Amino acid sequence: MELLSASTGSYPRIGDRPEQQQHRQAYAQHERGEISDEEFEGVQDEVTRGVIEEQVRAGLDVVTDGQVRWYDPISHFARKLEGCEINGLLRFFDTNFYFRQPVIRSKLVRRESILKREFTFARGISKSVKPVVTGPYTLARLSINRRGGGFQPLVDEFASVISQEVRELAEVGAELIQIDEPAILKNPADFQVFEKAVQKVVTEKGDTRVALYTYFGDATPLYQKLLKLPVDVIGLDFTYSPKLPDAIARFGCEKELGVGLIDGRNTRLEGENEIIDVLKLILPAVKSERVYLNPSCGLGDYLSREVAFKKLQNMVSIAEKARKLI
């Protein structure tokens, strides 16, 4: 078995140093119409490059593009769809971050590719970039349905959109695609709807491996059900779940596991032993070839840049120590 250190998603796009204000300034200039779309895109490319290089510098085996171009994980997808509008701000789960809520008016149709270009760009910088896609269940759950017709058809339509995204990402060379489904943890009664959506999303993935990540809640009650999903990797947030390590030790894990033991929403740096003690408990139960040590969630909307980098460095050094356990 190998233990890899991985990013979970977003990464801070600005920092506190004067030279790290580029994205924020260009964003404001673009809003005021002082720079063109192309110029702003150029800045986003450059900031994305910096964010990828910074994760590589921290020593990560698997990185992301930091989602530098995303307004938020929901509207980034919804704004490219026909049949929906983008509404006001709403708190994103129980975090300090706000997203814009989609309002569904009619049938959802994808107008254009959403992630293809940004992933192609990022992969040109590092081969270890993993694209991250918000899952259909979470997109539907966080939308306001004003067209009627029930929740299930809405999830189905989002699932079609996301399966097209997955197909395109696979076509342009993604080897591992991460699907984020935080919303299922607080809505376990919807598991059947959710499961159907996951099945649809993976239909056209080809040989590409898919990771399903959940966070912002306790995954313990759903753990065994998550293991049965048609995905290759299950990613779990351990910060809400005191009983999760025991559940893994008890029920085992046939899939690859993303271990979100690094708190992506707190500035405190984890102690080596507190992480290694949990790994000692769960690693013997994992029967697959790979385990990823990663933050509990993306860092970009919850931590400052300086702390995010320290968190990743600390995680990499813990992962190195932990490899000796295997």
Place this chain on the structure above:
Amino acid sequence: MREKLERLSLKLPLLPTTTVGSFPKPPYLIDARRKFADKKLTAEELKKLEERVTREWIELQEKIGLDVLVDGEIYRGDMVTYFANNLDGFKISGLVRSYGNRYYRKPIITGEVKWQRPITVDWWRFAQAFTSKPVKGMVTGPYTMMDWSFNEYYPNRREACLTLAKALHEEVKALAKAGAKIIQIDEPAISARPEELSEFAIEAMQVVTKGVDAYFINHICYGAFEFIYPEMLKLPVDNFDLEMSNSEFDLVELFREHPFTKDLSFGVVDAHSHVVENTETVEQRIRRALEVLKPEQLWIDPDCGFKTRTKDETIGKLQVIVSATKKVRERLSPAELKEVK
């Protein structure tokens, strides 16, 4: 809770009108705060301006005819950071994203949280000196302070929250000692993790309010209180101030199912919209609330603080609150009034 108000010698009309806390800062004050941050203005110079604006808002509230006043929180940047800066045990983080292109500095608990000296008492005294109407003491609650801060020191959220509660209890005691009879605890985050309400949030509020003889108001905004209703009625406060106009939820239906057992400050105007509501709309909202609440339970206010509105919008909305409430008061039936006695 009219008995408690009377015992505290608070003579308030039926359907008392009030506001949630913050008022807009004039441009010259925003400019002065920036200069102060750049060290181009002294703390004394800034304070002079803050006092001037605070006094203006007290006079405006009197003139408009509100019954329970606030100091306007002109001296605060952010409701959590303000208290974090004035308690021991906090540092402030680097820039963290809030939404879009907005970033803020989030407090970090790095050591034992302790209350050293009164934080808001001087401002309360300053504001109260200009009016004979009661001015509310305003304190950010322990759960929100915990939830909106990083925690590097305490082993878990419960301990951080309960320690903050002890510190804020000292502030509440100091406000009561200075003469504040109505104290508002702001807990916009309280529904963040509904399971924590019974695990420690109610206990924390008990710690904050215990043994303090005041009428306590608990302000909860950002909707979502329906997830903690009716359990939140166990919070040891006298009055809940709930954001309503931004909620998709039908409050009246909810209260039909589970009667509301405390007093309620009912947010009848939208503090996040530029449009000033008309009197009839606000009157209707108040009447709707009276379908499920007794007049003696009901207070009338906006749904949130006004710090993002202009001065004129704020005044417009306050005038509508007062005029609509007066109309409803005049038309309360003798039976409804009798019930109050």
